[in-house]
Amino acid sequence: MVRRVHFILPMLLLLVIFLTGCPKRIPERVPEVPPYENPVFKILNAFAPAESFRAKASIRVDAVSKGEAMNFLLNGIVLFQKPDKLRIQGYHPFGMGVFDAVYRNGEFFLLSPLQRKAYTGEIGEFEGVMEKSDVRVLLENPDNKEIPTRIRIELKKKEASVELRLKDIAFHPTLPEDAFDWKVPEGVDVQPLSKLIKGKREE
Numbered sequence: 788m789v790r791r792v793h794f795i796l797p798m799l800l801l802l803v804i805f806l807t808g809c810p811k812r813i814p815e816r817v818p819e820v821p822p823y824e825n826p827v828f829k830i831l832n833a834f835a836p837a838e839s840f841r842a843k844a845s846i847r848v849d850a851v852s853k854g855e856a857m858n859f860l861l862n863g864i865v866l867f868q869k870p871d872k873l874r875i876q877g878y879h880p881f882g883m884g885v886f887d888a889v890y891r892n893g894e895f896f897l898l899s900p901l902q903r904k905a906y907t908g909e910i911g912e913f914e915g916v917m918e919k920s921d922v923r924v925l926l927e928n929p930d931n932k933e934i935p936t937r938i939r940i941e942l943k944k945k946e947a948s949v950e951l952r953l954k955d956i957a958f959h960p961t962l963p964e965d966a967f968d969w970k971v972p973e974g975v976d977v978q979p980l981s982k983l984i985k986g987k988r989e990e
Contacts, residue, residue, distance in 0.1 A: 826924045826940060827890065831871055833926050833935050839868040840934065841960045842953040846877055851946040861885060865953060872967045875951075889969050895980060896969040905971050908980025933958060 834840070844863035851857070866874040871892060877885045887898040898905045922942050926935040936953045971977055 826922045827873075829924045829926070830938060831873065833938075834867045834873075835869055836933050837867065837869070837958050839866075839960065839962060840956055840958050841866055841962065842956040844875075844954070845952045847950045849948045849950075863951065865951065866962065866966055868962065868967065874967055887969070889967055891967045897980075898969065898971070898975070900972065900975070903975050905969075905975050905977045906980045906982070907969075907977065932956060 842865045844865050846861040846863045848859045848861070849857070860880070861877040862880060863878065864874075864876045866872075871890070873890045874888070876887045879885060884900045887896075887900075889896040893909060894907070895909075896905065896907050922940065925939040925941070927937040927939075928935045930936050932953075934953075934956070936956070937950070938953075939948060939950045941948045
């Protein structure tokens, strides 16, 4: 069960937050159907009023696997820098790292330290995956901050969701130059992102 949890968390974060591809022309639709909105660009646009920020986060992941409902609670760190750099790190409540996900300029990096694996690739290779999976993003700003403080990402066809609640937000912090660089720890197996996606589709 523990091994399944370690795989599901980073994989779900990949699907519902980062694997969106580049913008593409939307085919003609019947008028009453709203056009699909790319989730990652919706989040980046919502954060755009801030040049940059650093925040703590509480992360709740809900999923259904083989008919079994599961939910996980994590602590996290969120970094953002305008226009298109985003980093989300998730930790067990006792401090153990579960995932480190970085999106920058169309590139994606995912590290799962508990699996000792990392995946990298160009997001544009996988256009259309999110639209087919019907991913939706809900944004709320109950605290009247400069940016939304509650982000809920729903993957309806997979009965999965991720909810982030941002707190202790520091706007315009001095971020280190390597804040959105990724470093692969020694002993971690680095694989192409395509391998992770193909493996998921075969399940």
